[in-house]
Amino acid sequence: MAHQTLPPESTPPPPDAPASNGAMSEYDYSNFFYSSSDDLFTIFGAYDDWWYGHAREKGYYLFYQAMSTAPKPRIELEEGLHHEKRALLNLASYNYLGLSYHPEVIAAAKGAVDQYGLGAAGSPTLSGTMDVHVQLEQALARHMGKEAAMVFPTGYSTNVGLISGLVRPGDTIIMDQNVHASIVDGAILSKANTRFFRHNRPDELDRKLRDVKGKKLVIVEGVYSMDGDVALLPEMVAIAKKHGARIMIDEAHSGFVYGPTGRGVAEHFGLDDQIDIHVGTFSKALGGMGGYVAGSKSLINYLMGFARSRVFSCALSPVVTAGVLKALEISEREPQLRERLWANVAHLRKRFADAGVDVAESTSQIIPVMIRKDPRVFAIGEALLNAGLYLQPIIYPAVAKHKSRFRISVSSVHTPELLDSAADILIDVLQREKIL
Amino acid sequence: MSVLPEGFVQYHFRTAIGGFFEIPTANAIRILPPHLQPVEPHHGQSVLSVMAFDFHDSLVGAYGELIYSVHVAPRLAPGGRLPRAAFYPFLLGTTTKASREHAIERWHLPHFMDDIALTFDRGPHDIRINAAHGGKPIVDMHLTDHSWENVSHNYQCHMHDAAGSYQSTIVMEGPFSESEDERGSIVVHDHAFNAALDRGEINTTPFREMWLKDGLQTFHPLQLLVAP
Numbered sequence: 110m111a112h113q114t115l116p117p118e119s120t121p122p123p124p125d126a127p128a129s130n131g132a133m134s135e136y137d138y139s140n141f142f143y144s145s146s147d148d149l150f151t152i153f154g155a156y157d158d159w160w161y162g163h164a165r166e167k168g169y170y171l172f173y174q175a176m177s178t179a180p181k182p183r184i185e186l187e188e189g190l191h192h193e194k195r196a197l198l199n200l201a202s203y204n205y206l207g208l209s210y211h212p213e214v215i216a217a218a219k220g221a222v223d224q225y226g227l228g229a230a231g232s233p234t235l236s237g238t239m240d241v242h243v244q245l246e247q248a249l250a251r252h253m254g255k256e257a258a259m260v261f262p263t264g265y266s267t268n269v270g271l272i273s274g275l276v277r278p279g280d281t282i283i284m285d286q287n288v289h290a291s292i293v294d295g296a297i298l299s300k301a302n303t304r305f306f307r308h309n310r311p312d313e314l315d316r317k318l319r320d321v322k323g324k325k326l327v328i329v330e331g332v333y334s335m336d337g338d339v340a341l342l343p344e345m346v347a348i349a350k351k352h353g354a355r356i357m358i359d360e361a362h363s364g365f366v367y368g369p370t371g372r373g374v375a376e377h378f379g380l381d382d383q384i385d386i387h388v389g390t391f392s393k394a395l396g397g398m399g400g401y402v403a404g405s406k407s408l409i410n411y412l413m414g415f416a417r418s419r420v421f422s423c424a425l426s427p428v429v430t431a432g433v434l435k436a437l438e439i440s441e442r443e444p445q446l447r448e449r450l451w452a453n454v455a456h457l458r459k460r461f462a463d464a465g466v467d468v469a470e471s472t473s474q475i476i477p478v479m480i481r482k483d484p485r486v487f488a489i490g491e492a493l494l495n496a497g498l499y500l501q502p503i504i505y506p507a508v509a510k511h512k513s514r515f516r517i518s519v520s521s522v523h524t525p526e527l528l529d530s531a532a533d534i535l536i537d538v539l540q541r542e543k544i545l
Numbered sequence: 546m547s548v549l550p551e552g553f554v555q556y557h558f559r560t561a562i563g564g565f566f567e568i569p570t571a572n573a574i575r576i577l578p579p580h581l582q583p584v585e586p587h588h589g590q591s592v593l594s595v596m597a598f599d600f601h602d603s604l605v606g607a608y609g610e611l612i613y614s615v616h617v618a619p620r621l622a623p624g625g626r627l628p629r630a631a632f633y634p635f636l637l638g639t640t641t642k643a644s645r646e647h648a649i650e651r652w653h654l655p656h657f658m659d660d661i662a663l664t665f666d667r668g669p670h671d672i673r674i675n676a677a678h679g680g681k682p683i684v685d686m687h688l689t690d691h692s693w694e695n696v697s698h699n700y701q702c703h704m705h706d707a708a709g710s711y712q713s714t715i716v717m718e719g720p721f722s723e724s725e726d727e728r729g730s731i732v733v734h735d736h737a738f739n740a741a742l743d744r745g746e747i748n749t750t751p752f753r754e755m756w757l758k759d760g761l762q763t764f765h766p767l768q769l770l771v772a773p
Contacts, residue, residue: 133626136627143584145617145618145621146621146623151621154625155621158626302589303588305590307750482692509726511725511726512725
C-alpha cells in the first residue's frame with residue numbers, strides 16, 4: 110500500500126487560538142533527549158532556543174564553571190555568567206581525603222612525568238602497560254584482599270568495560286534504580302535483559318529476581334552519589350545468594366573511606382568475601398582519575414581479553430598512575446585521614462541538625478541539602494556563590510522532581526572552622542530564601 | 546468569551562489525573578504503531594500513563610474517561626517547538642456512548658466499545674479512582690498531590706487507525722500538581738480492558754503523579770501524518 114507522508118506541524122496556530130504556552134523556561138534536559146524528525150540536526154534549533162533563551166541565564170551557568178586552583182577547601186573559579194573571578198569556600202569537590210594535591214602525590218606524579226613522559230602511548234593490551242600500572246594493580250589487589258585487580262582509564266570505562274565484557278544477551282542484570290550512568294550504559298552495551306529495582310529496597314530486588322532463569326548479576330553501589338545513603342548490603346547479598354545471582358558493588362564514593370582498612374562498604378558490613386566483583390574509582394577519595402575492578406584471578410584474566418573499553422583505550426597516564434599509587438599508600442599509612450573525615454562529617458551534620466537543615470537519608474560524607482522547590486534552586490545557588498560558598502545544584506532529571514538539592518562533599522582537609530564558615534553561609538542563605 | 550477558531554475543541558473538567566508507570570519496552574513496542582518510538586526513563590523501561598478525566602462540560606455533555614497511553618518521542622519540525630511530552634493513547638474507556646462516538650469520529654482515538662463505570666474519590670491531598678465494567682474491576686489508582694500552580698502545558702497526541710496516522714496538540718490548563726514522591730499506587734485487574742498489558746511487569750508505584758483541578762483541555766485541529 111502506498112503511503113503519503115505529510116510534514117509535521119510547522120505553522121503557528123492562528124492569533125486567536127487558545128493560549129499555547131510551551132513553558133520553555135520550565136523545560137529541562139529531559140525535554141530534549143527524544144524527538145522525531147527527518148533530520149538529525151533539527152533538535153539543535155529547539156535546544157539552542159531553550160539553552161540561550163532560558164536555561165543558561167536561569168541558572169544552568171552554575172554548571173561548567175572553570176576552577177583555576179587545586180580543589181582545595183578554598184578555591185578560585187570564574188563565575189559562569191559574567192566571567193568574574195571569585196574566591197570561594199569549596200564543599201563541592203570529591204577530594205574526600207585531600208590527596209589530589211598532597212605533596213607526596215605531586216612529587217610522585219612529577220617523578221613519573223620525568224620517567225615516562227605524559228601518556229602511556231598505547232593500549233594496556235599492546236604497548237601501554239608500564240611497570241607503574243602493574244605496581245598499582247598489585248597494590249590494589251593487596252589493599253582489597255583479593256587475588257587480582259585491573260586498572261581502567263576512567264571510572265566510567267570501568268563499569269562499561271566490566272559489565273559488557275562479562276554479561277551477554279540472554280543474561281539478566283538487576284540493579285538499583287539509582288546506580289551510576291556508567292553501570293546503565295554497560296548494561297545497555299551488554300544487550301542483557303535489564304531490570305531496575307526501587308532504590309535500596311531488598312523486597313523489590315527479591316521480587317525482580319523471582320522467576321529469572323539463567324545467569325544473573327545484581328549491581329548495587331556502596332554509597333549512592335546523589336543521596337549519600339549506604340546500600341542495605343547484608344539484605345541485598347542474602348537475596349542475591351538466595352536466587353543464585355552474582356553480586357557486584359561499585360564503591361566509587363565509599364572506597365578508601367569506609368571500613369576499618371578503607372576497603373569500602375563491603376568491609377564495613379564484614380561482607381568482603383561475599384561480594385563477587387568489587388569496583389571503585391581513583392577520582393574520589395584518592396584524588397586522581399581512573400577506576401579498578403578487584404576480584405578473583407579468573408575474573409581479571411577473563412576481563413583482560415573482553416573488557417573492550419580497556420582493550421581499545423590508551424592506558425591510564427603513567428603520571429596519574431604514579432600519583433594514585435602514592436595516594437593509595439598514604440591512605441593505608443594514615444588512617445587518621447579517614448578519622449578526620451568522619452569527625453568533619455559529624456561536625457557538619459550537627460550544625461545542620463541544630464539549624465534544621467534537611468539532609469534526607471544521607472549518612473555518609475555526601476550530604477545533600479534538600480531544597481525540594483525546583484524553581485528556587487538556581488536562585489539559591491547564585492545567592493550561595495555571591496555569599497562565597499561553592500556548591501553544585503542537583504536538579505531534575507539527575508534527581509526526581511521536587512527533590513532538587515545542593516550536594517556537599519566533606520573532606521578530611523576541611524577544618525572545623527572552615528566548615529563552620531560554610532555552614533554559616535548556607536544557613537543564612539537558606540533562611541533568607543525561606544527554605545529554613 | 547472568545548470564539549474558538551475552527552477545528553479547535555474544548556472540554557472542561559473537574560478532575561484530570563495521571564499516573565506514570567514503568568512497563569517493559571517490549572510491551573510498549575507491541576502496543577505502538579511502527580512510526581512511533583517509546584520514551585525510556587530507564588533502559589528497557591517505557592512509560593505507561595493511566596489518566597482519568599471527569600468532564601462536566603463538553604460538546605457531548607458530562608462524562609468520565611479512562612485513558613491508557615504510551616509516551617513517545619515527539620515529532621519536531623525545523624524551527625518548531627517541542628511539546629512538554631508526547632503520547633500515544635492506545636485505549637480509552639468512557640462512561641457514555643455519545644462521548645465515545647465523538648472521540649472515535651473526531652479524533653480517531655481507539656475505544657473500549659462499551660460503557661465503563663468510573664468513580665472519583667477526592668480527598669484534600671489525594672484521590673482514588675476505580676474503573677469497572679460489567680461489575681468487574683478494571684483498574685484502581687491512588688494518587689497524591691504536592692504543590693499547586695496555574696499552568697498551560699502543551700502536549701502532542703498521536704493517533705493511529707485504519708484511516709491513517711494523526712497528531713494533535715493538546716493544551717491542558719488549570720491548577721496543577723506534579724510530583725515524584727512515589728506515594729501513589731495502582732492495581733491493574735484481570736480484565737479485557739487490560740489485555741495489551743503485561744500486568745505482572747507493571748511497576749505498581751507511579752514514578753510521577755499529576756493532578757489538574759477545574760481546568761480546560763483544548764484539542765488543536767487534527768493533522769494527518771500518514772495517509773493510505
